Amino acid sequence: MSEAVLQYILYVVLLIGLAVPLGIYIGKVMNGEKVLLTRVLSPVERGIYKVMHIDPQEQMNWKKYALSAVLFSIFGFVILFLLNILQGFLPLNPQHLPGTSWHLAFNTTSSFVTNTNWQAYSGESTLSYLTQMLGLTVQNFVSAATGIAVLFALIRGFIKVKTDGLGSFWADMTRIILYILIPICLVLSILLVSQGVVQNFSPYETIDLVEPITAGDGTVITQMVVPQGPAASQISIKQLGTNGGGFFGVNSAHPLENPNAFSNFLEMTALLLIPVALCFTFGRNIKDKRQGIAIFLAMLIMLVVCLAVTGANEAAATPQLSQNGAVDITAGAGQAGGNMEGKETRFGIATSATWAVYTTAASNGSVNSMHDSYTPLGGMITMLQMMLGEVIFGGVGCGLYGMIGFAILAVFIAGLMVGRTPEYLGKKIEPYEMKMAVMVCLATPVAILIGSGLATMLPETMQSLNNPGAHGFSEILYAYSSAGGNNGSAFAGFNANTVFLNLSIGLIMLFVRFVPMLATLAIAGSQVKKKKVAQNAGTLPTHNGLFIFLLIFVVLLVGALSFFPALALGPIAEYFQMLG
């Protein structure tokens, strides 16, 4: 047990250790300060500006910034949609996979444009190399970059005074991709290839099984197809950009996507790296490090609690698994112990639980174990993190701006309680900001409640379920939470490729991506026009323990109030059933 605790601590400490310097680096890049790579990359950067006619000094107002972001996403949407339905006629398709159905194409496209990477398809059996590389991987980069860009527009909204320029969307995108995403991905891809992750254009290989398998219907299986492809390059960005869409259907549980403990550590750390780093960037760039640290701590505390609950529950397993003591499920030299159902023996409990908590915290959605097989409370935590709006670090950029939305709600209530009209980072919070902050914070609950409410009403949903009863309900809830948090992971049993599910989940993904994004830019646009309020003893500090506590309280309260009934009918009911 103590070994497992050490493992958890090590994972978290290494993550933070890497994130702090990266945060400073990102901050410098986005301010246009000189960094190590400037020498090499600035000619490229200037070249891009010249060819694309971008004025890096342009100061867009929030509407123009928002319009640029939306148009850019629409452009990406059209391209990816066409690639999906037309891939049968396009090159780089050694398996001769046909175009996908329109609704699956819509779902996949929405999913990747919104940085969700919900996969209603299975990569190796549905999509060609061209679609994966030119479509999905490209979106992995640009959807992540869009989230980060919007965060920086918001940061500028707080630091600038009485103006309306939030910077140039195009210059921001260029810098993020060129200086941040590509260099880290390059390093990560090479490291992953060194561990055995595939990176080729070969057709799939067929090999003979060492031990033939007899299927349930009596047929004997002697051969298996081993998929190939340019996996490593897509895997590094799917982890770094909190995208999560695996090259293969079973994602990072697949040996060719995640072969060993070291590759697992790399991928797992990469998935939270940028979201954690951005907290420090935030503090640095608004010129008050304490504010960044406060938000970081609020997120970290929630992450650690989630990790503890999931870890403990998975390690303890269930009375059913141990068959009331008849089966030994304690951890020992020869076995991982605990609830190993749906987990890779390569990884064991601690590593699987950490990944599960990281990936649902980070709005990433890649998996190395099947969340469907988690214990009721362990699985509930993964679901809850998505329901909270993906603000425990969350997606790159969007997690932090979502959390700032919650911080605005928190200062509003707290500010009133100390008798001042509320302010955050020196800017007054007025009805307009409240309206927008409410949209940022409540888009996720609204989407999940409506989506899952509708889904439970449709008889056909039953056919998508893998399990009956409370667990079946959890599967539906998880699917909509995943879409509503732009996460993209799934309770594995759930078959999501139906017209209704593809459409409703696709729409939800678009809704929860763009409503908070536009609302955030609106807040930035309104804050940038305001003057800064002087700080004094009457100002509510937003960097101390009390505020951190309050922020956590508000996030949990909104989540709990919105989802307590749903969770009671899903995982909580299942938990009590488990106890008997």
Add this chain to the structure above:
Amino acid sequence: MSMAKKTGFINRDLLLRAVKDSFLKLDPRVQIKNPVMFLVYLASILTTGLYVLALCGIKDQQPGFILGIAIILWLTVLFANFAEAIAEGRGKAQADTLRAAKRDVQANKLADPSDHETVLVVPSAQLVKGDVVIVHAGEQIPADGEVIEGAASVDESAITGESAPVIRESGGDRSAVTGGTTVISDWLVIRVTSEAGESFLDKMIAMVEGASRKKTPNELALQILLVALTIIFLLVVMALYPYSAFSANQAGVQNSTSVTALVTLLICLAPTTIGALLSAIGIAGMSRLNQANVLAMSGRAIEAAGDVDILLLDKTGTITLGNRQACAFIPVDGTDERELADAAQLSSLADETPEGRSVVVLAKEQFGIRGRNMGQVQATFIPFTAKTRMSGVDTAAGDEIRKGAAEAVKEYVLSKGGVYSKECEDTVKSVSNQGGTPLVVAKNGRILGVIHLKDIIKQGVKEKFADLRKMGIKTIMITGDNPLTAAAIAAEAGVDDFLAEATPEGKLELIRSYQKQGHMVAMTGDGTNDAPALAQADVAVAMNTGTQAAKEAGNMVDLDSSPTKLIDIVRIGKQLLMTRGSLTTFSIANDVAKYFAIIPALFMGLYPGLSALNIMGLHSAESALFSAIIYNALIIVALIPLALKGVKYREIPAGKLLTQNLLIYGLGGIIAPFLAIKLIDMLLVAFGLFI
């Protein structure tokens, strides 16, 4: 009428009126203005409808149960109405009294302002801006205006509650008169400055009555949050129906969740407590301000008062007592101290100013020099004039005694061929440095010494300023004194900063520079030359005794014309916001307990394991629903006194204040309903309503 005297808020008439108003407010046009309570209103109608259907046989619950819920929902709406009505009640009573003052009178309009004889009698309602009227003793002033000729004593008690008459005269800072007040002696010629219906009295009535009450930005922001929460809860409840149908279907049982139960859950979750009390809190805040005899021109101004972090305070009257007092006789050039005291006393005998009297008192205290009669000493009093800047006496014996400002006396002695010694100059300087005012006394062209006049700092102001500093509010003293004197007084009084030799332009500049740094500035003023600074300040309190221009520039009027009022105004502003915030927190925190009451009640049938969540051990599903919704209604009534009085306010830093309020209203808000709901459940069972 004194507003301050009618403080008790429980009063039989007020209560009856509020009860009546609670029913009148059931009008949907009134209800829709408060979205959260409108939802309760709709829910009441819906459950009443369900009851009727249940009687006709279409039912998913027992009719008695539905009726019970419907009755409690209607009561919830009525309680919210009652809270608002009782808050309005006090204002309405005030408005009635003010209306009595505002009867239509006949005005004597002058066609030619210089001809006081030719008058045209018109009703006051027909007066327009720019008309000139004459008002004689015993007549009511027909409209707001500016005195252009004459001086008179005016009874303003109808507005200020102060029965002592005040002087109004043309020119200067006391030229504004208010319609509805009465001239007691002499006469005034007044130029009308407001149209009928827009007078000060009209505005005052509208404000105290709350008729023109608009939602303030802060109230709107809060309402957005409340509406958003309500929408979420609406979705929660709407989704819960298919959830439970789905789960029942999976378990192969009948869906037991009824519409009535879901409506109950919705109303319990919606932030009805704060929704019901929100407007009462706003009105009560305004009303507390009125009780402090301050009239805010908008609700926005009160909230701004909560944000103020710079107070510009006039030295005289706020920080120091209005008058200086003699505290020492300092002889110079070898004069005997007693001789100086004697001369000073003699020169001040006929000086009726407080300073003059304090010299006489000091001479008696220190040297036992008795008061003498002017006739007895056969002296002629030479009064102070702006030109000589000295006063004194010429005695029968031929002595010429003068006292006055150093510069003036210096000039006087030099002209008489005397000397103004270095010792005297040093003494004058040292008195100034200590924050005192030096008065130099000379006799027959020879300087005897200096009287040290001292500003007396009011008791308790130093502590008050220290408290304000803890809250992050900076105090700045405004004075016409020279910088040395000002610095000494500022140090003694404990203000953070001062503006010496203040001019109206200087004040305006000071306010602007603070605002540029992001501060919110409050000030008081009365003169016309204060108007630009008042207009610039975020919270500007004009004295009622002040000029029309000052009153128009300010966003509040202090009817008592008390310079310390600013501190009370800040307190009331903060208290208003705090009450709102605390009750919001309380209201939302309550939901935790309500969930624990209702969720197990709804789904225990489906998943018996969920009864583990019934940590209150409530009797049955029905009693749980009833206890929760009854609590939800009663808590509104229970919190009305708090909403009207405002939460407790103390001058401590923001962080501590937040901790304290979070403990009381946040943690308290989580715990209290657990206890109360359990208690209600036990009572319901004890009375045999649930078996």
